Amino acid sequence: MTASSNSFPIPFAPQSTQDTDLLQQIGFLPGVKELLSLRQVHALEHATVRVMEEMATIPLAAERVESITGLSTEQGFYLYGATDVAELRRAVPEALRRLVGGDWDIAVHPRCGTNLSVSMLLTLGLGSGLGWFLPKDPLGQALGFGVGAIAASSLAPDLGSLTQRHITTAIPFNLTVDTITAERDSWGRTTHFVRVHWVDVERVG
Known part of the structure; x- marks a missing residue:
């Protein structure tokens, strides 16, 4: 998969260690790591939904996926709606693989x-x-x-x-997926939570 930075007029060339380096420089400030993690989770949320949209090959499935909404936190993201958990478990690692591999456009979603x-x-x-x-x-x-x-x-x-591209999302170079679980929120709605954790990326060379 090739990088897709030319799709946007402002240069965009994320580096795998950029957030690790930034955290080492200003990580003493309260909330910095949480903010960096939230931006990466937000990108993974968008990419997951876009992969699920690509997987929806029949109109009924496409309509179901289009009704899904998401909410990102620094620990992972929630998906609300008629989500197929097996489909979600295929989509999340695929979305992460594509993002880290250079398919950066899927970090941006028109319904955000x-x-x-x-x-x-x-x-x-x-x-x-x-x-x-x-x-x-x-x-x-x-x-x-x-x-x-x-x-x-x-x-x-x-x-x-x-x-989205430059402020509210970031390529999730530091994220590893832990679990994908079905839960109920405080209103009793069924939701799926994709839990992640942060891993520092070491600079090569």
């Missing part, structure tokens, strides 16, 4: 909440900004927010993907 957050911020920012240059009456302000919303809807997918 990051995209929604980016869209909302863009709409608010562009709408408010345009409002400064338009009449202050209700019609002028409504026009500003309308134009801002249209512009945001056009820009959000690409900016959301860039935000």
Whole structure:
């Protein structure tokens, strides 16, 4: 599998020891390791869902996978929805293998909440900004927010993907999968939890 950094306009060339090196430099700060782990888990969550989407070869299965939602923590990630545990156990190691092997695009998912957050911020920012240059009456302000919303809807997918790629996810070079278990959350919903642990990567040479 070849690296896919050219799919994005901003250079992206992650190194296997980057988070280990960063942890050695600033690991004394509270929460640094948890944040680094969370970004890597987030990427693995996205990649797992994308692999499951590829595995869904019939419409009914594809519809089921599209209904799955996820939640990442520094210790692993939850998948909510009609998840087939056998399918999940095949998808997780495959997703990790592909990510570490250079298939970095699967760390980004179009249904991630990051995209929604980016869209909302863009709409608010562009709408408010345009409002400064338009009449202050209700019609002028409504026009500003309308134009801002249209512009945001056009820009959000690409900016959301860039935000995922460079901020909210990281290639999981340091993660090893421990267990995949079925659980129930505090609302009684069935969920599957993929537990991981952190392993430092040694620099070669």
